Amino acid sequence: MSTMLHAIYTPYHRISSKIELLHPLATLLSRLYIAKVFFVAGWLKIQDWDTTLFLFEEEYQVPFLPFELAAYLGTAGELVLPILLALGLASRFAALGLSVVNIVAVISLAEIAPAALYLHMIWGILLAHIVIYGGGFFSTDRFLTPQNNAS
Structure with a gap:
């Protein structure tokens, strides 16, 4: 039985190790995708600041914060954190910060369309992956870690 299992598993393992590459x-693609989504949202907010303030006052129900502070913090997070994430600089910090922005966005809307909620869940999963595993091989973090600089 173990030889048969080994014969089946060996090709699987070979293919699996190639896919791991x-x-x-x-x-990298996850970081860039998430960075674009949040940066564009922040960019749109600063393009029409009066509307942004109106939405934070009337539409979004951000808990515990005055609407103006929530608007400034949310917009700043959507503009700064995606840049860090795209560069892979402090990737876990940026992904964690964007996770907070993502969660606040979901809970601050009284009604959220199922498709929008689904997207927020996908973004949350991608952000969780980066928080847990880091920015990856193609990140500035990788080049700034001490073991990579020791020669």
């Missing part, structure tokens, strides 16, 4: 690229 895509992990750094998948992490």
Whole structure:
């Protein structure tokens, strides 16, 4: 039985190890995708600040914060953290910060469309991956870690 299992598992393992080579690229693409989503949202907010303030006052129900402070903090987070994430600089910190922005966005809307909620869940999963595993091979973090600088 174990020889048969081994005969089946060996090709699987060979293929699996080849697929693992895509992990750094998948992490980079995840970082860039999430960074674009949040940066564009922040950019749109600063393009029409009066509307942004109105939405934070009337539409979004951000808990525990005055609407103006919530607007400034949310917009700043959506503009600064995606840049860090795209560069892979302090990737875990940036992903954690964007996770907070993502969660606040979901809970601050009284009604959220199922499709929008689904997107926020996907973004949350991608951000959780970066928080847990880091920015990956193609990140500034990798080049700034001490073991990579020791020669």
